[in-house]
Amino acid sequence: MTSQTLEVIKTTTHKPKPDPEALGFGKYFTDHMLLIDYHSDKGWYHPRIVPYEPLTLDPAAMVFHYGQTVFEGLKAYKDHDENVRLFRPEENMKRLNRSNERLSIPTLDEKETLSYIKELVRLEKDWIPTAAGKSLYIRPFVINTEASLSVAPSKTYTFLVILSPVGSYYSEGIDPVSIFVEDFYTRAAPGGTGYAKTAGNYSAAYKAQERAVEHQRSQVLWLDGLEKKYVEEVGSMNVFFKIDGEIHTPEINGTILEGVTRKSVIELLRSWDLPVHERRIAMDDLIQAHQNGTLEEAFGTGTAAVISPIGILDYKGTEYTINNNKTGDISNRLHNAITGIQTGRLEDPFGWTTVL
Amino acid sequence: MTSQTLEVIKTTTHKPKPDPEALGFGKYFTDHMLLIDYHSDKGWYHPRIVPYEPLTLDPAAMVFHYGQTVFEGLKAYKDHDENVRLFRPEENMKRLNRSNERLSIPTLDEKETLSYIKELVRLEKDWIPTAAGKSLYIRPFVINTEASLSVAPSKTYTFLVILSPVGSYYSEGIDPVSIFVEDFYTRAAPGGTGYAKTAGNYSAAYKAQERAVEHQRSQVLWLDGLEKKYVEEVGSMNVFFKIDGEIHTPEINGTILEGVTRKSVIELLRSWDLPVHERRIAMDDLIQAHQNGTLEEAFGTGTAAVISPIGILDYKGTEYTINNNKTGDISNRLHNAITGIQTGRLEDPFGWTTVL
Numbered sequence: 001m002t003s004q005t006l007e008v009i010k011t012t013t014h015k016p017k018p019d020p021e022a023l024g025f026g027k028y029f030t031d032h033m034l035l036i037d038y039h040s041d042k043g044w045y046h047p048r049i050v051p052y053e054p055l056t057l058d059p060a061a062m063v064f065h066y067g068q069t070v071f072e073g074l075k076a077y078k079d080h081d082e083n084v085r086l087f088r089p090e091e092n093m094k095r096l097n098r099s100n101e102r103l104s105i106p107t108l109d110e111k112e113t114l115s116y117i118k119e120l121v122r123l124e125k126d127w128i129p130t131a132a133g134k135s136l137y138i139r140p141f142v143i144n145t146e147a148s149l150s151v152a153p154s155k156t157y158t159f160l161v162i163l164s165p166v167g168s169y170y171s172e173g174i175d176p177v178s179i180f181v182e183d184f185y186t187r188a189a190p191g192g193t194g195y196a197k198t199a200g201n202y203s204a205a206y207k208a209q210e211r212a213v214e215h216q217r218s219q220v221l222w223l224d225g226l227e228k229k230y231v232e233e234v235g236s237m238n239v240f241f242k243i244d245g246e247i248h249t250p251e252i253n254g255t256i257l258e259g260v261t262r263k264s265v266i267e268l269l270r271s272w273d274l275p276v277h278e279r280r281i282a283m284d285d286l287i288q289a290h291q292n293g294t295l296e297e298a299f300g301t302g303t304a305a306v307i308s309p310i311g312i313l314d315y316k317g318t319e320y321t322i323n324n325n326k327t328g329d330i331s332n333r334l335h336n337a338i339t340g341i342q343t344g345r346l347e348d349p350f351g352w353t354t355v356l
Numbered sequence: 357m358t359s360q361t362l363e364v365i366k367t368t369t370h371k372p373k374p375d376p377e378a379l380g381f382g383k384y385f386t387d388h389m390l391l392i393d394y395h396s397d398k399g400w401y402h403p404r405i406v407p408y409e410p411l412t413l414d415p416a417a418m419v420f421h422y423g424q425t426v427f428e429g430l431k432a433y434k435d436h437d438e439n440v441r442l443f444r445p446e447e448n449m450k451r452l453n454r455s456n457e458r459l460s461i462p463t464l465d466e467k468e469t470l471s472y473i474k475e476l477v478r479l480e481k482d483w484i485p486t487a488a489g490k491s492l493y494i495r496p497f498v499i500n501t502e503a504s505l506s507v508a509p510s511k512t513y514t515f516l517v518i519l520s521p522v523g524s525y526y527s528e529g530i531d532p533v534s535i536f537v538e539d540f541y542t543r544a545a546p547g548g549t550g551y552a553k554t555a556g557n558y559s560a561a562y563k564a565q566e567r568a569v570e571h572q573r574s575q576v577l578w579l580d581g582l583e584k585k586y587v588e589e590v591g592s593m594n595v596f597f598k599i600d601g602e603i604h605t606p607e608i609n610g611t612i613l614e615g616v617t618r619k620s621v622i623e624l625l626r627s628w629d630l631p632v633h634e635r636r637i638a639m640d641d642l643i644q645a646h647q648n649g650t651l652e653e654a655f656g657t658g659t660a661a662v663i664s665p666i667g668i669l670d671y672k673g674t675e676y677t678i679n680n681n682k683t684g685d686i687s688n689r690l691h692n693a694i695t696g697i698q699t700g701r702l703e704d705p706f707g708w709t710t711v712l
């Protein structure tokens with residue numbers, strides 16, 4: 001992608017802003033969207049911001065049949081001085097390209113693409129909710145668009161970015177969730193697509209989520225696809241455990257998603273001189289630690305909820321309660337530190353913030 | 357789905373028919389398509405045949421983000437008396453629902469849906485090519501359409517059927533292909549989506565296909581996701597081996613697709629009193645048989661090519677030639693029998709054919 005001029009076509013009909021108390025997640029969208037097209041003869045071309053509008057696609061468009069689809073998720077926050085802040089957006093651009101690579105989608109120029117995303121967010125800055133816990137969710141994604149049923153990478157793609165004002169993930173504070181440890185369905189196996197943010201990883205997980213709900217649990221803890229012995233992720237979050245004063249999280253091995261929140265949590269904990277071990281974690285060792293009384297805390301990390309404490313693990317019919325089903329100190333401290341940096345409430349000693 | 361009246365809106369502008377010699381696969385589409393909508397409040401509703409036209413979807417439609425997509429593939433043939441024939445379409449309807457179930461998509465009424473598909477094919481019967489090896493490819497598929505970014509099953513879906521006149525898969529006769537045995541990438545693992553026809557299984561396989569092509573091989577032989585020891589499928593086909601006079605094919609175990617051609621091949625072979633073993637087949641045992649001189653034939657089976665002989669296996673850097681890289685007797689006999697029944701050239705003792 002050679003440097004190109006961004007075309008901007010502004011809407012003449014602005015939508016009413018939704019009630020900030022009833023935002024939910026990904027239900028409302030702003031007035032504009034960003035598009036960049038790809039053709040195998042031209043590369044990525046024609047970056048443009050246009051009014052938010054439906055897409056028109058041939059029913060044979062490959063996205064409906066052999067979807068090469070990847071996406072990202074990050075947030076824009078408004079601080080007390082009305083500055084717009086992004087949290088480590090370069091990391092999302094890098095991961096977008098790792099996902100592209102796995103799905104045989106041509107990679108995008110990360111810097112240039114990010115500069116267009118910033119333009120879009122600037123244009124829509126009045127849509128960023130200001131109340132605590134609320135933000136503007138940014139959803140970049142790629143779809144394959146060639147109208148052909150041959151099973152082969154598409155010759156054409158479109159990269160899009162849409163924006164959605166979203167509420168706080170939790171109604172009040174950060175309450176612990178109860179988790180069903182999934183020992184039948186598999187999220188990802190070595191040599192598969194686990195490290196990519198691609199549609200198939202999410203829709204294939206709904207059966208497991210149904211099973212968790214049947215067991216009155218709100219989310220799934222995934223085990224490894226090979227032996228169903230080692231912990232991988234929780235729902236759409238990375239997972240951490242505090243055992244005997246030290247923090248443990250599954251290592252990056254090709255089957256789990258490399259979360260931006262995960263990375264930030266590790267860096268924060270280390271800056272606080274807390275030992276963090278990225279390693280293979282056996283479910284049996286967690287149970288052992290629980291029995292010894294050394295499993296002190298567990299929590300998930302992700303853009304949507306930032307930190308989500310785990311109060312209960314339901315594994316093979318037994319319920320294991322962690323930290324009396326209360327939010328732990330580390331969870332609280334991390335949540336406060338990360339949301340503080342994201343929203344400009346706290347200093348950012350790491351240089352994680354981009355102010356627009 | 358309660359029995360509903362099919363609405364039919366005919367086009368006023370017929371497209372020119374493509375040159376039968378230049379059809380390719382899935383490049384041209386007929387004048388009409390079939391649609392049925394789903395809403396969680398109503399079930400499947402409003403079956404209709406309408407002119408083939410683009411789909412209009414919100415950029416937040418779930419199919420672009422967390423695609424719950426499944427599809428089918430079958431063919432319509434025209435016999436010498438201009439009768440239109442379908443080959444075991446009930447099997448495709450059953451498999452469609454198995455795929456739906458895995459992807460948390462509401463199932464369709466198989467009989468009723470098939471009756472609408474027959475209506476569509478009847479309406480488009482002038483599009484069915486008559487030359488040997490050519491046919492009308494039928495592509496039923498489902499997409500999730502709710503405009504929401506929450507990671508949960510969609511409340512709305514559309515089922516569609518489009519039709520494409522297709523050429524013979526092989527330019528002349530059935531020539532053997534050379535196959536790269538994939539020992540890094542994984543198609544499917546237990547607890548995953550291997551048995552479903554869903555987008556993610558296909559787009560995730562492109563990296564492996566690229567690798568095969570780098571090794572000058574035309575397709576991939578997949579090994580099991582757990583140990584990379586056992587044979588699963590070849591490209592988008594099921595796979596068979598003739599060893600010492602008997603036929604072996606991987607058993608249905610949740611990770612491979614249950615092919616309609618596979619099923620028909622097994623039934624045909626048994627009707628010829630040839631022993632068929634559905635079992636776990638170790639790659640090492642195939643190599644052993646090759647060294648003993650008892651690996652007599654290998655072939656893939658699928659709707660697109662019917663029977664595709666395997667001439668060369670490229671495994672861990674060694675090339676294993678099968679049957680002197682020639683099409684074997686069993687491959688020829690099966691190809692002749694199945695295409696004969698499909699096109700009405702031969703008797704159909706099994707009742708596999710539906711004449712419209």
Ligand SMILES: Cc1ncc(COP(=O)(O)O)c(C=O)c1O
Pocket residue numbers: 073197233235236237238257258259260261262301302303304
């Ligand atoms: C499967 C999965 N794991 C982990 C995460 C957490 O990643 P991040 O912290 O970048 O949001 C996400 C969500 O983005 C995810 O979808």
Ligand SMILES: Cc1ncc(COP(=O)(O)O)c(C=O)c1O
Pocket residue numbers: 429589591592593594613614615616617618657658659660
């Ligand atoms: C992965 C896969 N395996 C096997 C097959 C063969 O199935 P069938 O014989 O029903 O065409 C197909 C194609 O349909 C397929 O996509």
